Amino acid sequence: MSPRSRGSAVGGLLLVLLGLFLLALQLWPNVGYLLRLEFTWPFIIIGIGLLFFPGILVWGRGAAGLAVPGTIVTGIGLLLFYQNWSGDWESWAYAWTLIPGMVGLGAVLTGLIEGKSLRWAVNAGGGLILISLVLFAVFGFFLGSDQLAQWGVPALLILGGLWLLGRALLRGRT
Secondary structure: OHHHHHHHHHHHHHHHHHHHHHHHHHHHHHHHHOOHHHHOOOOHHHHHHHHHHHHHHHHHHHHHHHHHHHHHHHHHHHHHHHHHHOOHHHHHHHHHHHHHHHHHHHHHHHHHHHOOOOHHHHHHHHHHHHHHHHHHHHHHHOOOHHHHHHHHHHHHHHHHHHHHHHHHHHHHHO
């Protein structure tokens, strides 16, 4: 499929999805109540972040760099959704430490989109993801809730162990 055809396909898909959404609002008015702006405004930010990814489909490998800003904006939107839903606005004191991990995830996606090996992609962004999770655990432990310390530290240890196992397995293949 040519880039122009892909652009038309993505545009057509977005129009169909928007039309289905508007039709659903007409058929089921209660859906509009569930989507009240005071509760769902983070979805606007998430949607803006997700709009970076169709560009990758349209322009292909040349636009792989769009994965980094796409993951950052989408990730921040997800953080804001959690905070808005839970009322846990104080979590921003340590949640900001996840942003380098979002950059790392974008770097991994960029590498994969560009056709690099999984090992190369993980080396490109995995370190940032790990640093981000460690910072999140440390800051969260001191500034966060007791639940974060109770569940977050064991989860971080498990993720760190999986990371080390994955790196050892990837090194063993070469």
